[in-house]
Structures are given as C-alpha cells and as structure tokens.
Amino acid sequence: MNTSYQEFKPSAALQPYVDTYWLHHFETDSNEESPIQRCLPFGTLEMIFHLDDNLCHVLMNNNWQKLPQAFFVGLYRDSVQWKSVGTGRKFGIQLKPESLLQLFNVPVASLFNDFTDLENVFGKTINRLVEKMHGLQDIKAVIEAAEAFLLARLKNLNDERNYLFEATRLIRQSKGNLSIESLSDHLYISKRQLERSFKDNYGTTPKMYQRIIRFRNAYEYFHQTSTAPSWLDISYNFGYSDQAHFIRDFKEFTNDVPTVVFYDTGQFFRKYTSWGIHMSC
Template identity: 25%
Template structure:
C-alpha cells in the first residue's frame, strides 16, 4: 500500500457526540477535494439551528487527529487542537457556529513542519502556530458564508501548501501505522511494531508526527474501532467486545473507553 494512502484507506475518525436526536444542534462534514484527500479527512461545521436558551457543552472524543477551528462570528480568532489522549469538553454559548479542518494523523506536521508533540493535549491560537493560515481565514471567510462556500477557499489554500511542500514519508513510521490500523486489537508495541528501528527511535517519530507514543495511539485507534462497530447496550452485555478489542478484562476496557469518550460504553451506546 502506498505510504500516502495508508491512513486514508484504513482509518475513518469518528466524532459521535451529536446525534439525530439533537434537534437544535447540527454537525456536518464535507470531504476535501481529491488533491487533499490523503491529508484532510474533512471540513466540519458545528452550529445551532435555533437558540438553545442555555449553555451547551460539546464533547470531543479522542480520534488521533489534529484540528483547526474557528467561530464564524469572529474568524479573526482561529485555533488549533493537537492530539488528545482523552476526551475534551468545550463550554459554548447558547448560539454558535464553528467550522473546522480535520487532518489525518501525521499530515499537519508534514504540511507545516511543526511537531505534533508541541500541540498535544491542548488548543492554541492558530496565529501563534501558522500565522499565514490564520490570516487567510480572517481575510477570506465571512460570517454569511455557508459550509460549501467556506471549503472552496480553504481547499485552494491547502492545495497550494501541498504543491509547495516536500513530504518526508518515513517508511518506518508508516509501516508502524499500517500495522496499528490494520489490526483489530491493541498491539504489544515492543513485540509487534518491528519496523527496523529501536523503540526509542520509533517513539521519536510518533512524537513528532502524531503527538504521542505508539502505545497510546494504538489505544485511541482501537477505541475508534469500537465506535465504528456501532454497538448497542444489548450486544455490549452479550458480546465480549473487550476481549475482541485486546483487553484482558471488562474493567480495563470500560476505564479506557471512559477516558477517551467521557462516559461509560453503556451510556454512550444507549
């Protein structure tokens, strides 16, 4: 498999915390143009359909990605959020309209030559990280634009970045990612990720391009695999999903799931 398509072909990061029953809040994704499809998973929008009458807390689950996001009411302030090893909650007002760009793992550092480790477990103002992109968003995105209109200039800007960037696709890193993504259980990192370099060297690559260790990234991927399985409370009780996921017991499975999602599996899949 080509190194540039490994992640795209094997991984679909999910953010499931806005569901069909949330009539007053909308979450939407649009895929990027073909030239960006190996690097950008989606452009997304989180917005209120009508005023809520109270503050809204949005929970972002761990997905291994780096996101850029901004408030359509104030595009002069944009932000970037790095890899997070647990869920993150954002308290929002009763009316909001946020737009974002979700990069596949490894791709933001490839395009902008910034260590993912520098961004891990936090959100930063984008003008402190990539000031040119922050300025572009401020000047080209206006509050009256709908998501299909917004993605046009963003696609163009990122396509230009890609055309002017020489990617460093280290086969050892992407070999390890391939092993993690194609497996259906958490790997024994030391034993299973033999890509021709020492564990310390592999950790350095993961720190720079992912923002965390191979072990933690592997756990996030397995958590995402559980989300994609579309479990229900009933089959959580009858199927030993924690064994299938590589856990030795249910307690460890529930602990990790709650860390990445913010609630227990039973609550999440009601």
C-alpha cells in the first residue's frame, strides 16, 4: 500500500481567498484500510471531494461513519481521525474563513467543529462541480475545474471594507500574536462587538481563532525540520508565555504532546511542500 499527499498553489487571482489545494491518495491492491490519519485544526474552511467511488470514513462519537461524496468542513478546534478503505483519492480546497462570506455571502457559524454535505452549503448547483471532478485522473484538470468555479464567484465579490475580514487577516498576518485588545483598538471597534461578529459568522471567538493560528504556525515550523527542535525555543519564538503553555495548547489541538506528533509519520500525513502546477487566470 502507498499513501501520498501533495499541495498546489492557487492562481494569483484566488490567493487572497484560497489557502491551498491538496490531493491525498491511498493506493492498495485490495480493500485494505489505510493507517488511521489525523487532521489537525489549521484555521481554514475546507471543500473536500472524493474523486473516486471509494469513500473515506471518519470517527464520530466512537463510531466509524462513511463520509459524503463531497462535503464542507467548518472551522475546527479538534483533531479528526479518518481512514480510507481501498484505493481512493481526496481533493481539498482550503479556504480562508472570510472567503465564504466574500465569495458566497454564507456564514459558517453553525459548522464550527462540524461538517456537512456540500449541497447543504451551496445548494444543488454545486453537484455540477462534484460530477465534473469525479473520475478525473489528471490533477491539473481537477484544479482547473475548482478554479473555474471559484473565479466565477469573483464577479459577486463583497470587497467592501469589513472589520471582520480585516480582523481575520490581521490575526493570520501576526501569526496569532496580536492580542484581541490591540486588534479591537486597531479596528476602532469594541472587543465585545468583535467577539459577537466572530461568533455570529465563524461560530467561535477571535481568541480561539488566534490560538489556532498560533498553533498552526508553530506546528508548520517544526514539521519542516528533520530533527526534533527545542520546544522551549518554539515557545519563545511563537509567542507562548512558556514551554508549559505551548505544550498545553498543543495537546488541546492534537491530543498528544509535540514529541509524539513529531515522530508519528503514520497519522500526520500533511507535508508542507507546494507542487509546481501554476494555474493561469
């Protein structure tokens, strides 16, 4: 059996809205199950498509459940376990949280820490995209279909100045090291107003999103190293008060200590390498 994971950059026009495209491929000669994989919370929304007939399973309430053919994932704060059964490919579109509001005017508060069939978010018209992608063997063709769908939404773009959009971007730009008080002062809004807007649109607080982004940046940093780094140095460099604070946050988002996650190459398939497919506008 073989498991592979690749990431692809979006076109320049979509980079303000799309974090990355990714492809996960599990290949086996039988109906063998893949090793259990674990997805971690990285502060993005996801549109995920099974490109083949074999559907993955997700662990929900201690039971393995088959996932839909295509589904939408809201912001998560928990790690999620899943597995493939037999050969299959999953393609994902990682969206920045504000992008769904900008491109589709759809809030995702009800999907915090949850997922649903794509049709429940985008309506029946999304099934045309699902059908178009299904069975495509060339990843470039898959990405082209995704790009055409998203680029068509730019004409409906909500590009008015919006403090929620700006707050979300500023938290990412600061790598989660901008306090909510400083953020509120910078945007000339009250902390309570900012918290209400996050809760109404994303389903969580700006503080939680800030913590997720800080965790993501620390995780991405050490995940690219070949030898285990100093957790004390990471704590200092990524704005944690001390090493205990870093490890406590890390365990909350992964259910494991950093050392275990660093050496576990079976569950954590995410590789931070972008592959060279350049999409034109």
